[in-house]
Amino acid sequence: xxxxxxxxxxxxxxxxxxxxxxxxxxxxxxxxxxxxxxxxxxxxxxxxxxxxxxxxxxxxxxxxxxxxxxxxxxxxxxxxxxxxxxxxxxxxxxxxxxxxxxxxxxxxxxxxxxxxxxxxxxxxxxxxxxxxxxxxxxxxxxxxxxxxxxxxxxxxxxxxxxxxxxxxxxxxxxxxxxxxxxxxxxxxxxxxxxxxxxxxxxxxxxxxxxxxxxxxxxxxxxxxxxxxxxxxxxxxxxxxxxxxxxxxxxxxxxxxxxxxxxxxxxxxxxxxxxxxx
Amino acid sequence: xxxxxxxxxxxxxxxxxxxxxxxxxxxxxxxxxxxxxxxxxxxxxxxxxxxxxxxxxxxxxxxxxxxxxxxxxxxxxxxxxxxxxxxxxxxxxxxxxxxxxxxxxxxxxxxxxxxxxxxxxxxxxxxxxxxxxxxxxxxxxxxxxxxxxxxxxxxxxxxxxxxxxxxxxxxxxxxxxxxxxxxxxxxxxxxxxxxxxxxxxxxxxxxxxxxxxxxxxxxxxxxxxxxxxxxxxxxxxxxxxxxxxxxxxxxxxxxxxxxxxxxxxxxxxxxxxxxxxxxxxxxxxxxxxxxxxxxxxxxxxxxxxxxxxxxxxxxxxxxxxxxxxxxxxxxxxxxxxxxxxxxxxxxxxxxxxxxxxxxxxxxxxxxxxxxxxxxxxxxxxxxxxxxxxxxxxxxxxxxxxxxxx
Numbered sequence: 001x002x003x004x005x006x007x008x009x010x011x012x013x014x015x016x017x018x019x020x021x022x023x024x025x026x027x028x029x030x031x032x033x034x035x036x037x038x039x040x041x042x043x044x045x046x047x048x049x050x051x052x053x054x055x056x057x058x059x060x061x062x063x064x065x066x067x068x069x070x071x072x073x074x075x076x077x078x079x080x081x082x083x084x085x086x087x088x089x090x091x092x093x094x095x096x097x098x099x100x101x102x103x104x105x106x107x108x109x110x111x112x113x114x115x116x117x118x119x120x121x122x123x124x125x126x127x128x129x130x131x132x133x134x135x136x137x138x139x140x141x142x143x144x145x146x147x148x149x150x151x152x153x154x155x156x157x158x159x160x161x162x163x164x165x166x167x168x169x170x171x172x173x174x175x176x177x178x179x180x181x182x183x184x185x186x187x188x189x190x191x192x193x194x195x196x197x198x199x200x201x202x203x204x205x206x207x208x209x210x211x212x213x214x215x216x217x218x219x220x221x222x223x224x225x226x227x228x229x230x231x232x233x234x235x236x237x238x239x240x241x242x243x244x245x246x247x248x249x250x251x252x253x254x255x256x257x258x259x260x261x262x263x264x265x266x267x268x269x270x271x272x273x274x275x276x277x
Numbered sequence: 278x279x280x281x282x283x284x285x286x287x288x289x290x291x292x293x294x295x296x297x298x299x300x301x302x303x304x305x306x307x308x309x310x311x312x313x314x315x316x317x318x319x320x321x322x323x324x325x326x327x328x329x330x331x332x333x334x335x336x337x338x339x340x341x342x343x344x345x346x347x348x349x350x351x352x353x354x355x356x357x358x359x360x361x362x363x364x365x366x367x368x369x370x371x372x373x374x375x376x377x378x379x380x381x382x383x384x385x386x387x388x389x390x391x392x393x394x395x396x397x398x399x400x401x402x403x404x405x406x407x408x409x410x411x412x413x414x415x416x417x418x419x420x421x422x423x424x425x426x427x428x429x430x431x432x433x434x435x436x437x438x439x440x441x442x443x444x445x446x447x448x449x450x451x452x453x454x455x456x457x458x459x460x461x462x463x464x465x466x467x468x469x470x471x472x473x474x475x476x477x478x479x480x481x482x483x484x485x486x487x488x489x490x491x492x493x494x495x496x497x498x499x500x501x502x503x504x505x506x507x508x509x510x511x512x513x514x515x516x517x518x519x520x521x522x523x524x525x526x527x528x529x530x531x532x533x534x535x536x537x538x539x540x541x542x543x544x545x546x547x548x549x550x551x552x553x554x555x556x557x558x559x560x561x562x563x564x565x566x567x568x569x570x571x572x573x574x575x576x577x578x579x580x581x582x583x584x585x586x587x588x589x590x591x592x593x594x595x596x597x598x599x600x601x602x603x604x605x606x607x608x609x610x611x612x613x614x615x616x617x618x619x620x621x622x623x624x625x626x627x628x629x630x631x632x633x634x635x636x637x638x639x640x641x642x643x644x645x646x647x648x649x650x651x652x653x654x655x656x657x658x659x660x661x662x663x664x665x666x667x668x669x670x671x672x673x674x675x676x677x678x679x680x681x682x
Contacts, residue, residue: 058579059453059565061460062304068447081577106302106564111578133567135305141569156305165308183306184465 006099006127007175010049011210011232021233022269024240024262025052028084029074031248040091046259047266050099052235055084057105062132064187066238069245081108085124092125101128118149128152128175136168154178159199166199170206177208180215187238197229220268227273236265288531293481298597301480303567310467315482317387334378339368345501351628352648359644361661362498371663372522373404376490381408384471391415391470395459397424397452398588399431401475406440416440419458421451424588449582452592456566476519477596480567484596491525498658499529510658512537516639518589520596522662541639543585544612554583556595557603557610570597586615587635613639634663
């Protein structure tokens with residue numbers, strides 16, 4: 001399947017049912033390669049519509065304590081970026097239709113050569129790349145090369161961005177646009193309860209690709225709030241990664257808890273939101 | 278002879294970039310905060326009221342102008358004279374105070390009520406704490422847990438002046454992680470909080486702004502050199518960690534083509550060892566802390582911890598302008614080991630009655646090397662960026678271990 005089609009196919013399906021697409025996030029290789037693959041299987045089997053997979057980086061400035069802690073494990077095990085991408089290749093082989101996004105930091109893309117890195121991403125079957133510390137004004141460093149490699153570059157839209165910035169984000173983001181409901185970094189300590197939503201309408205007006213909300217979504221209630229605000233999908237990261245942080249020494253319990261959690265969010269996402277919207 | 282306009286413009290910022298280096302590689306959420314800061318900065322430096330308030334603080338509170346001292350014996354040979362720009366005499370004990378006062382004033386101008394800062398050795402934290410005490414701003418300083426332990430007196434100084442010091446225990450628990458933590462704080466606090474970054478690194482406009490507020494060092498030194506010797510120095514020598522004292526003393530000499538600019542990096546256990554902080558000489562191009570610059574990293578782009586006997590140079594990246602000055606050939610960068618710096622630290626103390634910071638001791642050690650080799654009459658200007666009191670217990674324990682005291 002063409003990389004560019006997987007997100008569209010997913011959103012066509014979820015929106016035709018008035019569902020939200022549910023995209024859970026984990027760091028690849030956490031806590032180790034084998035368990036990471038089992039965790040990802042559990043995400044998919046428990047109702048994920050797509051995946052957002054992160055590479056562990058030494059200096060993750062956009063991440064709160066939960067994801068920082070998780071990123072230390074693959075690094076402590078010398079689980080390389082190469083190994084991380086190869087792991088994603090295995091996930092792709094198993095789930096040929098599933099949209100897979102990569103979340104990374106600029107230096108990991110830059111260090112090996114942007115073209116080399118993006119070609120590797122394409123070769124393992126990644127659909128989209130979100131560079132956490134690349135705002136849209138610096139997009140020219142990566143955009144052309146990503147496009148040539150057949151990858152969709154995703155940008156983040158914050159709630160207080162100017163109209164001009166929102167337009168740039170809508171124009172440049174491919175596959176989906178990652179929308180924030182609050183300021184700050186990843187984590188569940190600050191919930192997305194008082195979400196600002198005015199900017200979502202602007203993004204639609206500027207013909208943004210589908211809107212997927214992240215940061216601060218941890219409970220089914222937040223999913224309904226997001227549906228009310230009118231997004232097309234949601235991402236949960238820290239809530240799942242927190243379960244890994246707590247239980248990685250007891251894989252059976254960890255996988256069960258992840259399964260229970262993901263099912264609860266998937267169920268909320270896969271409710272007919274036509275009435276609530 | 279000065280460079281003509283065309284070639285000197287290559288040493289000016291074009292938007293967020295100097296040459297191909299710099300930029301604003303931060304999470305999108307932080308872009309408005311940087312844009313607000315850039316606008317306030319550009320506006321302030323053309324505002325007489327701001328500049329006169331800043332000058333008044335620099336002169337009447339911080340003690341500018343600082344003296345230029347010619348060494349009586351250190352580095353003095355038949356052909357060589359060494360002049361020290363005495364930033365060690367600035368209030369706070371290092372050059373850091375110059376730009377901290379400026380940024381703190383700028384923060385007030387932007388209506389911010391809270392300051393956050395990172396610190397390595399604690400010098401920038403101390404400078405920030407004193408400026409915020411003076412100007413009535415709340416301040417939180419992020420400091421690597423390891424640095425808190427090895428620089429306990431500076432932690433106490435900061436707290437004494439009312440700063441909240443938060444030890445950072447994640448990542449490598451040192452300066453780079455303190456910067457990460459400050460950036461994370463800022464991502465949710467920028468409405469009322471200014472991030473007062475301590476060096477000429479980080480995302481635009483920090484490198485340009487810190488340079489602007491440190492260039493007073495070079496401007497004064499140039500005038501003083503002309504007064505005392507009737508000539509410009511043959512070379513200007515400064516240590517480089519993030520690069521603020523170096524860019525500050527270089528700035529006014531960049532257009533003076535005949536003046537050599539020499540940045541001294543911490544070579545730690547040696548440039549060919551794996552324990553140094555020589556980002557320019559041994560690092561590679563990368564994107565870290567918001568800028569495209571040079572950094573110490575693995576082939577896959579993970580940032581590697583640096584090493585230096587001096588905590589203030591212990592940083593695995595460097596300000597983007599230094600990369601530009603190096604690749605364009607305008608400045609030269611060299612390495613000085615821990616051991617060489619330690620020797621210069623003791624020698625300046627003995628010879629001149631001045632205890633230099635371990636950071637500045639790197640620049641002194643290189644000046645000493647140059648002085649021994651010159652065949653032509655040579656005048657060297659060294660930035661004595663800070664005083665060494667903060668390093669006494671550290672140096673004492675190192676020398677005791679070496680049985681050298």
